[in-house]
Amino acid sequence: MTKPKEVIVYGKEYFAWPYEEQTKIKHKVISYYMTIWLSKLGKYNDTFFMDCHGGCGAYIDLSTNTVGYGSSIIVDKIATEINANRSHKNYICVCENNKKNYENLLKVWEDQSCSNLCRIRLDNFNNVIKEKRINNYYSTHPSLFLIDPFGYDLVMENMKNLMNHKGSEIIINFMYDHLNRFLSVANLDAQRDDFFGSHEWINAIGLSGRERENYLVELYKRKLKETTKAKFVFAYRLCFPDRNQTYYYLIHATNDIQGIVYMKNSFAGVNNGRLEYLGKYQNALTLFDLDNYKNEDIARNVLKKYTGKTIQFINLLEEIIEDIPFLEKDLSDAISMLEKEKKVNVRRVSSKRGRYRDKDQITFGEII
Ligand SMILES: C[S@@+](CC[C@H](N)C(=O)[O-])C[C@H]1O[C@@H](n2cnc3c(N)ncnc32)[C@H](O)[C@@H]1O
Numbered sequence: 001m002t003k004p005k006e007v008i009v010y011g012k013e014y015f016a017w018p019y020e021e022q023t024k025i026k027h028k029v030i031s032y033y034m035t036i037w038l039s040k041l042g043k044y045n046d047t048f049f050m051d052c053h054g055g056c057g058a059y060i061d062l063s064t065n066t067v068g069y070g071s072s073i074i075v076d077k078i079a080t081e082i083n084a085n086r087s088h089k090n091y092i093c094v095c096e097n098n099k100k101n102y103e104n105l106l107k108v109w110e111d112q113s114c115s116n117l118c119r120i121r122l123d124n125f126n127n128v129i130k131e132k133r134i135n136n137y138y139s140t141h142p143s144l145f146l147i148d149p150f151g152y153d154l155v156m157e158n159m160k161n162l163m164n165h166k167g168s169e170i171i172i173n174f175m176y177d178h179l180n181r182f183l184s185v186a187n188l189d190a191q192r193d194d195f196f197g198s199h200e201w202i203n204a205i206g207l208s209g210r211e212r213e214n215y216l217v218e219l220y221k222r223k224l225k226e227t228t229k230a231k232f233v234f235a236y237r238l239c240f241p242d243r244n245q246t247y248y249y250l251i252h253a254t255n256d257i258q259g260i261v262y263m264k265n266s267f268a269g270v271n272n273g274r275l276e277y278l279g280k281y282q283n284a285l286t287l288f289d290l291d292n293y294k295n296e297d298i299a300r301n302v303l304k305k306y307t308g309k310t311i312q313f314i315n316l317l318e319e320i321i322e323d324i325p326f327l328e329k330d331l332s333d334a335i336s337m338l339e340k341e342k343k344v345n346v347r348r349v350s351s352k353r354g355r356y357r358d359k360d361q362i363t364f365g366e367i368i
Contacts, residue, residue, distance in 0.1 A: 036266065050093050054105050095128050138165065237275075
């Protein structure tokens with residue numbers, strides 16, 4: 001990946017990287033999700049945010065000259081606001097292994113009057129997460145890890161303990177474009193094995209286009225699940241802003257059904273209701289965006305799988321949420337459509353009207 005340009009910020013002693021559209025989206029999603037995660041998990045516990053790849057701390061929108069801030073600064077501001085009237089704190093550890101970026105980040109942190117609950121380290125995150133003290137802390141507190149490298153510099157095995165605490169989650173920037181371009185480059189086999197935690201990436205060499213992409217994303221998700229024991233893993237695709245081509249995926253791992261539900265809502269909330277960012281096609285409406293189409297699609301699939309069975313809404317959601325590119329509300333709307341068509345029978349237990357909830361019991365009729 002090419003090094004981003006460094007732009008001196010007027011009136012400041014630090015530089016910023018050009019603020020690309022897909023980075024803005026990533027930051028918005030992190031802001032939305034962190035607000036929810038921290039509001040819930042930080043109610044009864046101190047929490048921990050580990051920004052494994054800190055970056056330089058500042059971004060600049062070159063068309064408007066507006067300055068935005070990096071992931072650790074965004075999270076610190078959110079935590080300060082949410083925890084203002086609480087006794088619990090959110091501690092932050094940032095790793096940045098490039099000295100220039102590290103020094104810049106320190107300056108931005110000070111300029112933005114961020115909290116003193118953070119330690120910024122000039123260090124390789126692969127080593128820091130193995131330190132005993134850090135490991136003890138994240139194993140005993142709900143922790144959110146943002147893993148956001150520029151390329152292949154990640155080791156699957158190192159993620160083994162990150163979700164030791166049941167409230168812990170990981171968000172990984174899976175740099176597909178970069179990975180794909182370097183997939184066949186000689187002498188990188190060992191690095192690729194470490195990255196995927198397997199040699200199976202080799203099977204992707206014979207594939208092309210979306211087939212190769214899907215294979216590698218599915219492989220990574222599967223290995224991440226095996227390694228971290230996460231209950232739910234979901235990948236959000238982000239295209240380049242100017243073309244219909246995948247730039248990277250944000251891969252989210254969580255143990256909690258509400259984690260995946262809220263992350264889907266967060267992503268959709270900043271992407272016109274979609275679970276992918278389509279760059280210049282972001283505002284174009286496709287068949288897949290129409291509520292009727294979504295409802296039909298979900299309804300057809302669940303009817304096929306569950307015909308003749310009775311299941312609680314929450315269990316149905318848990319069983320299919322990773323497989324459908326839709327939200328919890330879409331599933332509820334699809335069931336409601338089936339109820340009107342008398343293809344399912346719903347006994348409301350957790351809800352009285354509107355969206356179905358947890359223990360509402362759904363009986364799928366036989367397909368005639
Ligand atoms: C994409 S940027 C991070 C951006 C940041 N998370 C944000 O959203 O503002 C990646 C950063 O990771 C740093 N980096 C790369 N490998 C690293 C490693 N093993 N440990 C710590 N930092 C690393 C790079 O120097 C670079 O500044």
